[in-house]
Amino acid sequence: MSVDAGVVTLRGIGVGRSCAVAPIAFMHPAPVAPADEPAPVDxxxxxxxxxxxxxxxxxxxxxxxxxxxxxxxxxxxxxxxxxxxxxxxxxxxxxxxxxxxxxxxxxxxxxxxxxxxxxxxxxxxxxxxxxxxxxxxxxxxxxGAEEPGLSLSERSVVAAADLSPADTAALDLDLVAGIVTELGGPTGHTAIIAGQLGIPCLVRVEGILTVAAGTEVALDAADGTVTLAPSDGLKAAIAAREERAAALAGDTDPGATRDGHKVQLLANIGTPADAVRAVEAHAEGVGLFRTEVLFLDAAEAPTAEAQATTYQQAVEALGGRKLVVRTIDAGADKPLAFATQPDEDNPALGVRGFRLTRILPELIDTQLAALGAVTDDSMWAMAPMIATPAEARDFAARARAAGIGTVGVMVEVPSAALRAEAILREVDFVSLGTNDLAQYTMATDRLRGELADLLDPWQPAVLELVRSTAQAGRRLGKPVGVCGESASDPLMALVLVGLGITSLSMSPGALAAVRYAVRSHTRAECEEIAMAALAQDEAAAARSAALSKVNPDAREALGL
Incomplete structure (x- = not known):
C-alpha cells in the first residue's frame, strides 16, 4: 500500500497480511540489577x-x-x-x-x-x-519491582525492542491492534505467535522506539510499513481493506480453484481446543497438530493412555475432518525434563524430531501406540526431521505396526526433497515444512534478522525443492501438502497450487484470504504464476513476477 509523500514511514518485515490503525504504546522496560549491588550479608x-x-x-x-x-x-x-x-x-x-x-x-x-x-x-x-x-x-x-509488561486502556499497537511469549501472554489481546518490534525475525516466536492470533505484526523496524507514545500509526504487515500520523486517505484505505477481509470470511466452501481443482485448506493447531477454533474458521481439517505441548511441561513421559485421550479429543472436535498429527519434534530448543540429552554443538542439526529414536526409541514408540489406539480413519500421522528414504521406511514400519492407517513424513531437509520420490514409495503422503526447509536450504540461522532475505520463502531455490517434491507426489499419485507459514500468504498459496501442492495448512485467521485467492484463479493460471516466480533469480523478483500474473480483481480484494 502506498503512502503520501512526506509522511514518515518506518519499514520492517511484515508477518501476515493484515493491517491496523491505532495509537502506539510501549512495553515498560524491565528492571535491571544495580551496577553497585552489594554482596549479600546473609x-x-x-x-x-x-x-x-x-x-x-x-x-x-x-x-x-x-x-x-x-x-x-x-x-x-x-x-x-x-x-x-x-x-x-x-x-x-x-x-x-x-x-x-x-x-x-x-x-x-x-x-x-x-x-x-x-x-x-x-x-x-x-x-x-x-x-x-x-x-x-x-x-x-x-x-521488589514490577515485572515487564503493559496495561492497555484502549486498542493500541504494542511496540518493544523485542517481545517474549511471556510478554505477549500478559497483554489484554482484545486491545492489541498490532505488534511492532525493533529486533526479532519473521520466523521467531513473536512473529509465529502473532500469526497464530491473527495480529498484524512487523519485526526489525529500526527507529520504532523513538516514536512518541500515543502517536497514531498505521501498521501494514503486507507492505512492511509503519506510518506515523497517517492521513485520512490512508486510514480510509486500511478501513476498506479490513471490510474486504471481513467479506471474504463469508465464503466457507471447500478449497478449490475456479475450474474446480480441489485444494484442501487446513489449519495448524497445538491443542484439542485449537481444533474447535479451526472448525469455527471453516478449515477442512488440520494439516499440522503439534504434539510437543504434551511433553514439554511433563516431569515424566506421558503415558500412551494419556496421549490417546488428547488425540481422541482432537478427532472428536473435528467431527470426521482430516487430522494430521506430527509426532514429537522435541530436541534442540525443546528439551525434555524427563530425558536429558547430551550437549550438542549445533542442535539445529542434531538429535531432534524422528532422530530421537536413536537415543529414546521408547518415546516415539509410545506415542505411536497412543495414536494407533485412536480408531478413526480421519487421523494421519507424520514424522518430522526425515532426511533419507531409510528413515521414512523405519517410521512407516513403526507406525503401521502400531495400527496407524495413513502414514507420512515431513520434508524439511533438502535431501528429503531431492529424494522425495523414493521417500514417497515408503509412505502415503508428505508435508513440507517451509520454515525449516528455507533454513536448511539457505544455510541461514532463523534468528538472524539481518539474514531475513535469505530465509524468504520466495527464494527460488526453496521453490525448486517444493516443485521437486510436488512432482514426485504427482507421479506416484500421493498427496503433498505444505504446513509451513508460507501457506498463509495468499500470493504464495497460488504459487504452491501451481507447483502441484494438494493441501495448504495455516493459522486459522489466514484461511479466508487464501480460499478467495485460490478460488479466483484456474489451475492453469496458478501454474503460470508459479512458473513466473521460478524463472527469477532473487526472492523479491520472484514475488514481483508472481504478482504480475494475479487476477487484478483478486489483487485489489486481497490488497496485494
Missing amino acids: VVTAVQQVTDAFTAVAASLQARADAATGNLAEVLQATALMAGDAALHADVVKRVESGTGPATAVTKAVETFAAMFEAAGGYLAERVTDLNSVRDRVVARLL
Missing part, C-alpha cells in the same frame, strides 16, 4: 531468595501456559521449564555464594547461558529472548 538467605524467585517465575509462566493455546502455550511451557532449569539455578547460586549480589548473579548467569545459546545458533539461539524474559522476571522479584 548468603543462605540470599540463596533462598533466588530459589523462591525462580520458583515463582516458573509457576507464573506455567499458569500462563495453561491458560493459552497453540504455539503460545507450547513456548510458554518451554520457558517455564527454562525458569526451572537446574544448571541455570546452580550457576546463579554459585555466584551468590562467591559474594555476588542476587540480581547481579542472575544477570551474569543468564549472560553466560545466552552466549552459549547464540553460539549454538539455530533453535537454541531463538530461545535467547525467552531466557532474557526469565531473567527480567526473576530480577524484578528480587528487587
Whole structure:
C-alpha cells in the first residue's frame, strides 16, 4: 500500500497480511540489577531468595501456559521449564555464594547461558529472548519491582525492542491492534505467535522506539510499513481493506480453484481446543497438530493412555475432518525434563524430531501406540526431521505396526526433497515444512534478522525443492501438502497450487484470504504464476513476477 509523500514511514518485515490503525504504546522496560549491588550479608538467605524467585517465575509462566493455546502455550511451557532449569539455578547460586549480589548473579548467569545459546545458533539461539524474559522476571522479584509488561486502556499497537511469549501472554489481546518490534525475525516466536492470533505484526523496524507514545500509526504487515500520523486517505484505505477481509470470511466452501481443482485448506493447531477454533474458521481439517505441548511441561513421559485421550479429543472436535498429527519434534530448543540429552554443538542439526529414536526409541514408540489406539480413519500421522528414504521406511514400519492407517513424513531437509520420490514409495503422503526447509536450504540461522532475505520463502531455490517434491507426489499419485507459514500468504498459496501442492495448512485467521485467492484463479493460471516466480533469480523478483500474473480483481480484494 502506498503512502503520501512526506509522511514518515518506518519499514520492517511484515508477518501476515493484515493491517491496523491505532495509537502506539510501549512495553515498560524491565528492571535491571544495580551496577553497585552489594554482596549479600546473609548468603543462605540470599540463596533462598533466588530459589523462591525462580520458583515463582516458573509457576507464573506455567499458569500462563495453561491458560493459552497453540504455539503460545507450547513456548510458554518451554520457558517455564527454562525458569526451572537446574544448571541455570546452580550457576546463579554459585555466584551468590562467591559474594555476588542476587540480581547481579542472575544477570551474569543468564549472560553466560545466552552466549552459549547464540553460539549454538539455530533453535537454541531463538530461545535467547525467552531466557532474557526469565531473567527480567526473576530480577524484578528480587528487587521488589514490577515485572515487564503493559496495561492497555484502549486498542493500541504494542511496540518493544523485542517481545517474549511471556510478554505477549500478559497483554489484554482484545486491545492489541498490532505488534511492532525493533529486533526479532519473521520466523521467531513473536512473529509465529502473532500469526497464530491473527495480529498484524512487523519485526526489525529500526527507529520504532523513538516514536512518541500515543502517536497514531498505521501498521501494514503486507507492505512492511509503519506510518506515523497517517492521513485520512490512508486510514480510509486500511478501513476498506479490513471490510474486504471481513467479506471474504463469508465464503466457507471447500478449497478449490475456479475450474474446480480441489485444494484442501487446513489449519495448524497445538491443542484439542485449537481444533474447535479451526472448525469455527471453516478449515477442512488440520494439516499440522503439534504434539510437543504434551511433553514439554511433563516431569515424566506421558503415558500412551494419556496421549490417546488428547488425540481422541482432537478427532472428536473435528467431527470426521482430516487430522494430521506430527509426532514429537522435541530436541534442540525443546528439551525434555524427563530425558536429558547430551550437549550438542549445533542442535539445529542434531538429535531432534524422528532422530530421537536413536537415543529414546521408547518415546516415539509410545506415542505411536497412543495414536494407533485412536480408531478413526480421519487421523494421519507424520514424522518430522526425515532426511533419507531409510528413515521414512523405519517410521512407516513403526507406525503401521502400531495400527496407524495413513502414514507420512515431513520434508524439511533438502535431501528429503531431492529424494522425495523414493521417500514417497515408503509412505502415503508428505508435508513440507517451509520454515525449516528455507533454513536448511539457505544455510541461514532463523534468528538472524539481518539474514531475513535469505530465509524468504520466495527464494527460488526453496521453490525448486517444493516443485521437486510436488512432482514426485504427482507421479506416484500421493498427496503433498505444505504446513509451513508460507501457506498463509495468499500470493504464495497460488504459487504452491501451481507447483502441484494438494493441501495448504495455516493459522486459522489466514484461511479466508487464501480460499478467495485460490478460488479466483484456474489451475492453469496458478501454474503460470508459479512458473513466473521460478524463472527469477532473487526472492523479491520472484514475488514481483508472481504478482504480475494475479487476477487484478483478486489483487485489489486481497490488497496485494
